[in-house]
Amino acid sequence: MPWQSPPGAGATVFIWSxxxxxxxxxxxxxxxxxxVKGGFDCILVPLGNGVDGRYMTQLRCSAVALPTDxxxxxxxxxxxxxxxxxxxxxxxxxxxxxxxxxxxxDLGMHQxxxxxxxxxxxxxxxxxxxxxxxxxxxxxxxKSKLPNARFDDxxxxxxxxxxxxxxxEIGFVRRSAQVAxxxxxxxxxLARPGVDAGVLxxxxxxxxxxxxxxxxxxxxxxxxxxxxNPKRYTNPPLSKRxxxxxxxxxxxxxxxxxxxxxxxxxxLLGHIPxxxxxxxxxxxxxxEAGLELIKPGTAIGALRDFVNGFAAKQNMKTQxxxxxxxxxxxxxxxxxxxxxxxxxxxxxxxxxxxxxxxxAMSADERIQFTWxxxxxxxxxxxxxxxxxxxxxxxxx
Amino acid sequence: xxxxADITWNxxxxxxxxxxxxxxRNGAAKAxxxxxxxxxxxxxxxxxxxxxQARGTRSDCRFLTQLENGAVIMPTDGRKPIxxxxxxxxxxxxxxxxxxxxSWGKAMAQALVDAGMERARIGVSGIRRGFxxxxxxxxxxxxxxxxxxxLQRLPNATFENATDIIGYARYVKSExxxxxxxxxxxxxxxxxxKMIELARPGMDExxxxxRVMQRMVSLGSEYYPMAFYSGLHGGRRxxxxxxxxxxRFLQPMYRIANEVDAVxxxxxxxxQQPIFLGPIPDAWKPAIEAQRDLYYAALERLKPGIPFAEFxxxxxxxxxxxxxxxxxxxxxxxxxxxxxxxxxxxxxARNRDVLIEKGNVFIVKPIVSxxxxxxxxxxxxxxxxxxxxxxxxVKRTPGMISIT
Numbered sequence: 001m002p003w004q005s006p007p008g009a010g011a012t013v014f015i016w017s018x019x020x021x022x023x024x025x026x027x028x029x030x031x032x033x034x035x036v037k038g039g040f041d042c043i044l045v046p047l048g049n050g051v052d053g054r055y056m057t058q059l060r061c062s063a064v065a066l067p068t069d070x071x072x073x074x075x076x077x078x079x080x081x082x083x084x085x086x087x088x089x090x091x092x093x094x095x096x097x098x099x100x101x102x103x104x105x106d107l108g109m110h111q112x113x114x115x116x117x118x119x120x121x122x123x124x125x126x127x128x129x130x131x132x133x134x135x136x137x138x139x140x141x142x143k144s145k146l147p148n149a150r151f152d153d154x155x156x157x158x159x160x161x162x163x164x165x166x167x168x169e170i171g172f173v174r175r176s177a178q179v180a181x182x183x184x185x186x187x188x189x190l191a192r193p194g195v196d197a198g199v200l201x202x203x204x205x206x207x208x209x210x211x212x213x214x215x216x217x218x219x220x221x222x223x224x225x226x227x228x229n230p231k232r233y234t235n236p237p238l239s240k241r242x243x244x245x246x247x248x249x250x251x252x253x254x255x256x257x258x259x260x261x262x263x264x265x266x267x268l269l270g271h272i273p274x275x276x277x278x279x280x281x282x283x284x285x286x287x288e289a290g291l292e293l294i295k296p297g298t299a300i301g302a303l304r305d306f307v308n309g310f311a312a313k314q315n316m317k318t319q320x321x322x323x324x325x326x327x328x329x330x331x332x333x334x335x336x337x338x339x340x341x342x343x344x345x346x347x348x349x350x351x352x353x354x355x356x357x358x359x360a361m362s363a364d365e366r367i368q369f370t371w372x373x374x375x376x377x378x379x380x381x382x383x384x385x386x387x388x389x390x391x392x393x394x395x396x
Numbered sequence: 397x398x399x400x401a402d403i404t405w406n407x408x409x410x411x412x413x414x415x416x417x418x419x420x421r422n423g424a425a426k427a428x429x430x431x432x433x434x435x436x437x438x439x440x441x442x443x444x445x446x447x448x449q450a451r452g453t454r455s456d457c458r459f460l461t462q463l464e465n466g467a468v469i470m471p472t473d474g475r476k477p478i479x480x481x482x483x484x485x486x487x488x489x490x491x492x493x494x495x496x497x498x499s500w501g502k503a504m505a506q507a508l509v510d511a512g513m514e515r516a517r518i519g520v521s522g523i524r525r526g527f528x529x530x531x532x533x534x535x536x537x538x539x540x541x542x543x544x545x546x547l548q549r550l551p552n553a554t555f556e557n558a559t560d561i562i563g564y565a566r567y568v569k570s571e572x573x574x575x576x577x578x579x580x581x582x583x584x585x586x587x588x589x590k591m592i593e594l595a596r597p598g599m600d601e602x603x604x605x606x607r608v609m610q611r612m613v614s615l616g617s618e619y620y621p622m623a624f625y626s627g628l629h630g631g632r633r634x635x636x637x638x639x640x641x642x643x644r645f646l647q648p649m650y651r652i653a654n655e656v657d658a659v660x661x662x663x664x665x666x667x668q669q670p671i672f673l674g675p676i677p678d679a680w681k682p683a684i685e686a687q688r689d690l691y692y693a694a695l696e697r698l699k700p701g702i703p704f705a706e707f708x709x710x711x712x713x714x715x716x717x718x719x720x721x722x723x724x725x726x727x728x729x730x731x732x733x734x735x736x737x738x739x740x741x742x743x744x745a746r747n748r749d750v751l752i753e754k755g756n757v758f759i760v761k762p763i764v765s766x767x768x769x770x771x772x773x774x775x776x777x778x779x780x781x782x783x784x785x786x787x788x789x790v791k792r793t794p795g796m797i798s799i800t
Binding site: 006008009010011012013014015016047048049050051060061078093094095096097118119120129130131132133134135136137138139140141196197198199201202203205206209210212214215217229231232235236237238239240241328 | 399400401402403404405406436438439441442443444445446484485496498499500501523524532533534535536537538539540541542543544545602603605606607609610611613614616617618619621623625633634635636637638639640641642739740741743
């Protein structure tokens with residue numbers, strides 16, 4: 001039975017929710033099709049999996065029970081929120097387990113196989129969350145209400161829908177890339193010796209916000225060039241003023257239309273040392289060569305092996321570094337910590353969008369350089385969505 | 397105020413760490429737990445019931461380690477805790493960390509075994525809402541898959557809710573924490589001043605939002621989204637935004653409400669200031685004045701040893717004497733989702749027996765509304781509990797700002 005807003009429900013928080021009803025139907029249909037293939041009777045996006053909840057509903061906070069037989073989903077929301085996609089969700093306050101359980105019972109899932117999205121890290125979503133994102137106590141309570149149902153991981157059911165972007169989504173990925181670039185330009189414009197690093201950080205954040213990016217942390221390191229293990233900041237640095245020969249590495253993230261993208265370009269407040277130049281040049285080569293491989297049909301494992309072996313004969317090293325663009329924690333995630341063995345056979349598809357930023361290193365790994373940004377996979381190959389000259393910015 | 401480059405604060409001291417850990421151990425010993433366990437918690441971007449709750453998901457870990465993410469096994473007998481974290485760099489508090497190494501569940505279970513807890517009584521923080529922390533998260537904040545694996549791997553151990561063990565340790569602030577909250581409150585007040593400077597009819601609300609956030613971050617605050625409400629008075633509630641809006645411009649006679657938060661030293665301070673873009677209507681003035689008087693009167697009663705039942709009864713009955721309504725709106729300040737929680741949604745009945753203590757810090761922002769409910773107002777800020785009553789952490793004057 002539907003749940004109504006409880007007395008004293010908190011104020012509705014309005015978030016961006018501009019995708020069309022056709023986009024909603026595309027997503028829901030694709031999720032149902034994947035669920036059928038996976039042998040699920042129903043897909044549950046439970047409390048804890050806020051990112052997939054938003055993908056499925058455009059609501060700030062929601063849980064979703066989507067039967068695979070084509071019936072309408074039951075969606076649970078709070079704070080009296082609703083939108084064009086979900087005009088009449090069940091409403092709750094702070095109690096989520098009871099309505100989630102009731103929704104599954106209302107849908108007749110007493111003895112069904114229920115796919116839980118976000119139970120584990122997936123192939124192309126929740127990649128950093130190796131043990132998933134689901135709230136323990138709420139899920140256990142739901143399970144206790146359906147003792148004869150079976151709950152299995154279905155992270156990839158939604159994940160592989162998110163993996164391929166629609167035209168609507170691609171429009172916002174492009175916009176997001178432009179916003180991230182504008183913020184990187186602001187960083188380059190303002191970074192000078194003597195500048196307060198915390199103020200600089202706030203200026204770049206402000207640029208992102210005034211271009212209407214949703215907030216996502218800006219990540220920077222600000223240390224003298226050559227520093228081993230420079231400190232990474234995701235908030236304004238304290239007690240720090242820029243000086244000559246400071247190297248600023250950055251990950252400038254922007255979110256438009258819920259699509260997260262990132263650009264990065266190191267900035268040096270000084271002349272580029274000659275020993276860095278071959279590494280920077282190598283990064284340009286591996287970036288471009290890798291880009292040639294980012295096209296429909298290429299296996300992720302083949303791309304990884306190509307990049308990681310690229311510099312074998314040059315007495316230097318290269319390392320793949322990439323992840324997906326999208327609602328957050330998109331994959332496939334490939335880095336030194338995430339070799340991606342479980343996605344080696346995964347194929348790149350038209351409509352994928354990645355942040356592509358391989359690393360080049362000296363043989364002793366003392367010098368490391370990365371540069372890159374979002375690229376879109378098309379019929380013809382890959383299209384960089386950011387437009388800037390390759391290399392390290394040198395500010396004299 | 398100091399610019400970030402001129403701020404010399406460089407993290408909490410080791411003495412502060414030891415003070416926190418000892419408070420947790422003391423609480424665990426009193427409750428009969430062999431160890432206190434902070435498991436992997438869901439990240440705030442995914443478990444996002446509110447700004448406060450989202451920030452609070454991994455707050456116990458931050459409180460105990462100053463790391464953004466990790467699991468903590470703290471034996472009650474005084475042995476050093478085992479920390480599991482996916483963060484690449486540590487800090488002075490926890491120079492040794494174990495990586496999750498592909499499975500948080502496996503790593504946490506092994507750490508419990510290594511600490512000798514195979515048959516122990518283990519107190520789990522964050523498994524359910526508490527009195528002092530995680531009050532908005534009825535179902536707690538713990539990650540399912542990893543925790544379920546821990547339960548499976550330690551079948552002879554007993555796992556019980558211990559949210560209030562760490563919660564109570566967080567409830568009373570040290571001098572170091574109070575200093576950070578004081579700075580945070582001052583930064584939030586500076587954010588409000590920026591809003592007052594810029595809020596004019598015709599102003600793009602998204603730009604206004606950006607400038608207020610810029611001001612606070614430029615003073616060294618971590619980014620914590622401002623809650624911003626705007627619109628004409630009357631009819632439905634004002635819409636709430638937590639990101640810069642598009643296509644919305646302030647208009648004459650708009651009401652603005654806000655929750656302006658600044659984070660320093662990981663602790664969230666909040667100040668709140670209603671604004672009206674026009675002359676304040678006479679009909680609103682009794683409620684605004686009563687709200688001011690209530691705020692000051694409440695501060696006098698915010699003393700150690702007073703149960704919240706007594707304080708709440710005072711606040712909630714204050715309006716009646718003037719033919720108005722009043723309602724308690726306050727909660728703790730700290731690492732996120734601090735309590736006890738008193739809101740229109742959570743009236744706080746379950747907190748009636750909780751005692752106010754010296755060193756508590758609350759956001760105090762009672763609501764006063766007209767008798768017919770057509771107008772209500774809330775103003776408030778951070779208040780420290782001292783022997784003599786509540787002390788605002790930053791000096792501001794209650795009331796509604798009129799911009800004409």
